[in-house]
Amino acid sequence: MSSRSQAIADILTRAIIDHRLVPGCKLGERELAEIFGVSRIVVRQAVIRLADDGLAQIERNRGAFVAKPSMQEAMEIYDALTLVEQGVAAQLSERLGPGGWAELRQHVERQRQAVAAGNDALADVLGQEFHSVFVRLSRNKVMQDIHAQLVRRTTLLRSLITADFDYCNLLDDHSRVIDLLEKGRLKKAMELIDTHHRSVVRGYIMDRAVFPELSPREALSPYLAGDGDKTDAASDKAGAEQNGARIYAIPPANLRRTQAGDP
Amino acid sequence: MSSRSQAIADILTRAIIDHRLVPGCKLGERELAEIFGVSRIVVRQAVIRLADDGLAQIERNRGAFVAKPSMQEAMEIYDALTLVEQGVAAQLSERLGPGGWAELRQHVERQRQAVAAGNDALADVLGQEFHSVFVRLSRNKVMQDIHAQLVRRTTLLRSLITADFDYCNLLDDHSRVIDLLEKGRLKKAMELIDTHHRSVVRGYIMDRAVFPELSPREALSPYLAGDGDKTDAASDKAGAEQNGARIYAIPPANLRRTQAGDP
DNA sequence: GATGTAAAATTGGATAGCAATTCCTGTTTT
DNA sequence: AAAACAGGAATTGCTATCCAATTTTACATC
Numbered sequence: 001m002s003s004r005s006q007a008i009a010d011i012l013t014r015a016i017i018d019h020r021l022v023p024g025c026k027l028g029e030r031e032l033a034e035i036f037g038v039s040r041i042v043v044r045q046a047v048i049r050l051a052d053d054g055l056a057q058i059e060r061n062r063g064a065f066v067a068k069p070s071m072q073e074a075m076e077i078y079d080a081l082t083l084v085e086q087g088v089a090a091q092l093s094e095r096l097g098p099g100g101w102a103e104l105r106q107h108v109e110r111q112r113q114a115v116a117a118g119n120d121a122l123a124d125v126l127g128q129e130f131h132s133v134f135v136r137l138s139r140n141k142v143m144q145d146i147h148a149q150l151v152r153r154t155t156l157l158r159s160l161i162t163a164d165f166d167y168c169n170l171l172d173d174h175s176r177v178i179d180l181l182e183k184g185r186l187k188k189a190m191e192l193i194d195t196h197h198r199s200v201v202r203g204y205i206m207d208r209a210v211f212p213e214l215s216p217r218e219a220l221s222p223y224l225a226g227d228g229d230k231t232d233a234a235s236d237k238a239g240a241e242q243n244g245a246r247i248y249a250i251p252p253a254n255l256r257r258t259q260a261g262d263p
Numbered sequence: 264m265s266s267r268s269q270a271i272a273d274i275l276t277r278a279i280i281d282h283r284l285v286p287g288c289k290l291g292e293r294e295l296a297e298i299f300g301v302s303r304i305v306v307r308q309a310v311i312r313l314a315d316d317g318l319a320q321i322e323r324n325r326g327a328f329v330a331k332p333s334m335q336e337a338m339e340i341y342d343a344l345t346l347v348e349q350g351v352a353a354q355l356s357e358r359l360g361p362g363g364w365a366e367l368r369q370h371v372e373r374q375r376q377a378v379a380a381g382n383d384a385l386a387d388v389l390g391q392e393f394h395s396v397f398v399r400l401s402r403n404k405v406m407q408d409i410h411a412q413l414v415r416r417t418t419l420l421r422s423l424i425t426a427d428f429d430y431c432n433l434l435d436d437h438s439r440v441i442d443l444l445e446k447g448r449l450k451k452a453m454e455l456i457d458t459h460h461r462s463v464v465r466g467y468i469m470d471r472a473v474f475p476e477l478s479p480r481e482a483l484s485p486y487l488a489g490d491g492d493k494t495d496a497a498s499d500k501a502g503a504e505q506n507g508a509r510i511y512a513i514p515p516a517n518l519r520r521t522q523a524g525d526p
Numbered sequence: 527g528a529t530g531t532a533a534a535a536t537t538g539g540a541t542a543g544c545a546a547t548t549c550c551t552g553t554t555t556t
Numbered sequence: 557a558a559a560a561c562a563g564g565a566a567t568t569g570c571t572a573t574c575c576a577a578t579t580t581t582a583c584a585t586c
């Protein structure tokens with residue numbers, strides 16, 4: 001493995017995008033150091049990584065907190081995401097071979113099955129992953145990293161937001177984008193990507209607690225391997241094994257019946 | 264000021280984009296700590312920031328080095344930059360008001376004057392800045408940060424590259440892009456952005472030392488405020504005061520007569 | 527010259543400690 | 557009772573020193 005601080009940064013990132021660490025939550029050095037069983041310095045390095053990623057904010061002499069983006073910043077993030085995905089769409093519409101389209105369709109199909117099976121958590125994750133698969137097909141690792149970062153930030157946004165509108169008309173956006181792109185109707189596809197994101201962001205209402213604020217110790221306990229204090233939080237919130245990858249996030253009630261994970 | 268490690272990361276970044284610290288250069292903790300007069304830990308934190316930015320590579324138990332991107336990665340970076348700037352162009356063509364176009368033209372004009380005056384160093388910087396101004400007009404800070412990071416990485420690339428082709432036909436690309444966009448000829452403008460970057464990257468020849476490898480101490484001496492050991496490197500390589508901002512980079516001979524700073 | 531081994535140097539991390547700043551709390555004042 | 561204040565507790569940012577693991581270097585051997 002690389003460095004300890006990277007490992008811890010990864011866990012914190014995971015906890016944030018799982019909505020277990022919510023915006024504004026204090027990331028105290030001493031507390032985290034104790035939780036992870038490392039020195040304060042390692043924690044600090046991990047937090048620096050999070051801050052560079054836009055997931056944490058460091059205030060001098062006050063410490064680090066899970067980032068709490070403003071509505072303005074939320075819109076900018078979605079704008080940037082739209083721009084990136086539209087650009088990738090343009091590239092794919094020219095360059096993608098049959099295998100690529102097939103992979104995308106297969107992914108959508110898997111998600112559809114998950115929805116049909118009522119496995120909301122899985123559907124949620126697959127809905128997010130679609131966008132990553134999409135970008136991965138551009139075969140540009142730099143672009144992938146940028147996109148992944150933006151997606152993480154949109155996921156963070158969803159922690160402090162209630163999306164109280166009808167998601168149903170977004171359900172088929174993914175497959176429609178694929179169809180349009182493969183047919184070469186790029187402009188239409190790009191518009192769809194735009195409205196897709198726009199309708200998501202329009203539904204946002206901020207300044208309203210959506211996810212419960214857990215203490216860092218509660219929030220992080222499911223991710224700790226050895227010394228798992230088998231607290232309540234670990235057993236009833238985490239779980240859901242799929243494809244060898246653990247899926248910790250279970251969307252809360254207000255997102256359950258929808259395609260909420262979709263940026 | 265924010266943190267000490269951030270300040271040091273900024274200086275190192277500056278030194279890298281000024282081609283004073285070249286790819287592959289070892290960033291030893293002890294050495295840098297001594298140079299900056301801080302503890303090793305602060306240096307490590309700074310280097311983590313650089314690594315997150317793609318400007319350094321950290322190898323476990325071996326230390327940090329200025330990043331040495333492969334040709335593949337170089338092309339991906341330019342592809343990503345193209346994608347971003349095309350996207351911004353599309354936004355600006357719809358949304359930008361007269362004041363914005365004027366600002367862009369004014370910037371180009373300043374660069375033209377610098378070229379005419381033979382101030383290659385300034386022209387170089389202005390050529391780079393144009394792209395940043397362009398993106399700033401999108402009024403999206405998130406996008407700006409992503410773009411700035413990509414520009415830094417292209418600048419890093421130019422450290423290990425010789426651009427031995429004719430830049431002359433790129434000289435007016437900026438103003439042509441402005442003209443096309445203002446006239447609503449978006450597609451043409453996007454093509455021009457693409458060919459602009461493509462012709463730059465096509466001229467690259469890698470695996471050839473372009474900039475001399477200085478020791479970190481030599482490379483960093485111009486940036487240190489107080490304890491400036493007035494070594495030779497400081498006096499003959501750095502300087503050039505302009506607009507209140509110090510411009511340390513003087514392009515070497517092979518880039519001098521061109522618009523080399525242009526990503 | 528190639529190879530193997532011991533010494534030196536370097537990294538990643540732990541720990542203890544210190545000045546500066548911020549937070550908290552209890553008291554005083556209005 | 558509410559506001560203002562003061563001082564101690566807690567936290568951060570950083571230094572210094574130490575240690576194990578790993579890598580690099582130097583040297584000796586084949």
